[in-house]
Amino acid sequence: VNVKVIxxxxxxxxxxxxxxxxxxxxxxLIRSVKGPGGGYLLTSKPEEISISEILRELEGPVAITSCLNPAEGCVRVDSCVTHLLWKALGRQIEEFLNTITLADLLSGRSYDDFTLIAGRGKGAVA
Incomplete structure (x- = not known):
């Protein structure tokens, strides 16, 4: 797809x-095509690319608080009463994003559809 079109x-x-x-x-995740009519193409089928994978490449690991970011770490991990809560929530978010594929996102599905997909596993059709 051409950059200007996107x-x-x-x-x-x-x-x-x-x-x-x-x-x-x-x-x-993508490759570039040079010349007239060039642009970018996916290197895998949209059904094989999770939203989690895209976000990791663009934003880094999913960390809902800075203390969960591997690059920053947490100096209070042993005394923080909410650390395990944030860590578990982060895992849930990551698991949810792993179940949604690029194809799912491009399909125009509703939020309820994504919830159903997440309950069935990666790339499941609701």
Whole structure:
């Protein structure tokens, strides 16, 4: 898909979009095609790419608090009464995002459909 087409469709600047696409290209999720009619192509089927995988490549690991970010760590892990709560919630979010594929997101499904998909496993059709 051409960068200009994506930029217009998603209402984001081409400069910002290029940054996102370059990260996805370096991660191997997409590849670039040069020349007239060029653009970007997925390297796998949309049904095989989880939203979790995309977010990890763009944003890093899912961490709902800074203390759960592996790069920062937590100095109070042994005395924090909520650490395990945030860690468990983070795992639930990660598991949910692992069940939703790019194909699911592009299908225009409703929130309720995603909840059903998450209950059935990755790529399940509601």
């Amino acid at each position: 930029s217009e469709r998603q209402d984001v600047s081409t400069h910002y979009l290029e940054q996102i696409l370059n990260r996805l290209r370096r991660s191997g």
